[in-house]
Amino acid sequence: QREFTQKKTFTSWINSILAKHSPPYVVSDLYTDIQQGHLLLDLLEVLSGQHLPREKGFITFQCRSNIENALTFLKSRSLKLINIHVADIIEGKPSIVLGLIWTIIFHFHIEELARTLACTYSQPSPDCPGAVDSSPKANRAAKKSAKIKERWKMSATKALLLWAKEQCSLHGSVSVTDFKSSWRSGLAFLAIIQTLRPGLVDLEKAKARSNKENLKEAFRIAEMELNIPRLLEPEDVDTVNPDEKSIMTYVAQFLQYSKNLPESEEDMQEKVREAVGWLAAQEKKLAKLLVETENETYYQKYKEMMSFMETFNQEKVPFLPVLSSKRCEAELSEGQQQMREEWDKVISQINEWKAKLDQMLPSPLDSIEAWLQEVERLQAEDLPDLQDPFKAMSVFREIIVIFKGLMDCFDSHLDALQSFKNEDEKNMPLVLPEKLEEMKRRLFSNIRSTNPSTFLEYHYGLCSAIANEVKLKLNIWDVKYGAKEAVESLLENW
Numbered sequence: 001q002r003e004f005t006q007k008k009t010f011t012s013w014i015n016s017i018l019a020k021h022s023p024p025y026v027v028s029d030l031y032t033d034i035q036q037g038h039l040l041l042d043l044l045e046v047l048s049g050q051h052l053p054r055e056k057g058f059i060t061f062q063c064r065s066n067i068e069n070a071l072t073f074l075k076s077r078s079l080k081l082i083n084i085h086v087a088d089i090i091e092g093k094p095s096i097v098l099g100l101i102w103t104i105i106f107h108f109h110i111e112e113l114a115r116t117l118a119c120t121y122s123q124p125s126p127d128c129p130g131a132v133d134s135s136p137k138a139n140r141a142a143k144k145s146a147k148i149k150e151r152w153k154m155s156a157t158k159a160l161l162l163w164a165k166e167q168c169s170l171h172g173s174v175s176v177t178d179f180k181s182s183w184r185s186g187l188a189f190l191a192i193i194q195t196l197r198p199g200l201v202d203l204e205k206a207k208a209r210s211n212k213e214n215l216k217e218a219f220r221i222a223e224m225e226l227n228i229p230r231l232l233e234p235e236d237v238d239t240v241n242p243d244e245k246s247i248m249t250y251v252a253q254f255l256q257y258s259k260n261l262p263e264s265e266e267d268m269q270e271k272v273r274e275a276v277g278w279l280a281a282q283e284k285k286l287a288k289l290l291v292e293t294e295n296e297t298y299y300q301k302y303k304e305m306m307s308f309m310e311t312f313n314q315e316k317v318p319f320l321p322v323l324s325s326k327r328c329e330a331e332l333s334e335g336q337q338q339m340r341e342e343w344d345k346v347i348s349q350i351n352e353w354k355a356k357l358d359q360m361l362p363s364p365l366d367s368i369e370a371w372l373q374e375v376e377r378l379q380a381e382d383l384p385d386l387q388d389p390f391k392a393m394s395v396f397r398e399i400i401v402i403f404k405g406l407m408d409c410f411d412s413h414l415d416a417l418q419s420f421k422n423e424d425e426k427n428m429p430l431v432l433p434e435k436l437e438e439m440k441r442r443l444f445s446n447i448r449s450t451n452p453s454t455f456l457e458y459h460y461g462l463c464s465a466i467a468n469e470v471k472l473k474l475n476i477w478d479v480k481y482g483a484k485e486a487v488e489s490l491l492e493n494w
Helices: 002-018 030-036 038-048 060-076 086-091 094-115 138-154 156-168 187-196 211-225 244-260 265-292 298-323 334-359 365-380 389-407 410-419 433-477 484-493
Strands: none
Touching: 002 030, 002 038, 002 094, 002 244, 030 038, 030 060, 030 086, 030 094, 038 060, 038 094, 060 086, 060 094, 086 094, 094 156, 094 244, 156 187, 156 244, 187 211, 187 244, 265 298, 265 334, 298 334, 334 365, 365 389, 365 410, 365 433, 389 433, 410 433
16 A cells, blocks of 8 residues: 555656656656656756756667666765665566655655755744643753754754644644654645645634545645645545655645745735734733633633634734744844744743643543643654664653553543533533533544554664664674684674
């Protein structure tokens, strides 16, 4: 299934690139079409803007020569082509062909885009207004900025993931932690579209729809309104373990779209001034509301907060382009710096308010909410870097021990939540039904569905660690040891 999805996605991506070739070229069967070498050379010429040497014929030695020219060009750009040989491409071996195309996509498409973001993420993004802030305090962010920037240089995958998180963070509880199960509901795609083109998506309605409906809608809007080629189908993503490379290839197109958006500096500054004024008004409105509801019941306080957030999110839409705009600190105008400060103040107030309300939940909902937040905090943390598999394994083990301890409470919390009687002695509701539904949704869709991903990553890392150790030993063994006793001693040590 993974191979089938990659073939389909990569073929669509190649066709979107070769549409710019003169004359345009359309791939019908990737494994067959690549065997002549012309497809590879056409693709690399469009991506690099360079003219590459080629044989014009289709005889075997000419096809081999064309493929060799393509691989030589890739190696000249310092790309590592591990186990990719001319003979395997001529035979159209699926794993080799897909591996080669992924290398090309990652280098020419994803890494190139990620490089443009290194400066962007030298500053932390605005926090998510739809959830209690569990991230480190703002005054520690500056110390981490250099590490964040360096990490972006090292990993284009993390760069793209952080960008996706940024786009989704402006839309409440839409969380992105990977390029797998985080995209299954379709909400992440819709949130990115809403950030890039406010008004095209109704996220509240989307939360009530099925995964397939949301994915179908997201792909349709992206294709029709953003002119982003439809590389995926709903069934490719709405599965237990979606293909990471296919999703990354598709998400990168949204980043490409954001880079191509026109921006007038004068218009931007005017929007920034309007945003600063609006944020200052929200801060005052929120402070007043906190005072006015101080002596109200939990039910009434939460109702007021829901009303405020609904209005806040509606009024926020026109300001999304400036709120999500990313620049280096040195490039920020005085107005943009002020806007960031005002945004941080408002979000901090909202998170503080939500935290207090969560602590006021009637028992046992208060302990369930605290448990949910702890699990979500753990899920949101970056997974260990597998560049050092053995070090990553020890970190993974710690995460899994904590995870297992938390998940031991899953069934009891689920029973308590489902059996909770939502009325007081006067038969009045204790908690808004929307809050109960939100907690159930987080329990089922966020926690139950994503729990296995960490364990899958752990075992993937474990296999990588063993594979690395085997390679290391094989390299050591690549000499003549002579005597039988020396070999037996070597094996015993192993």
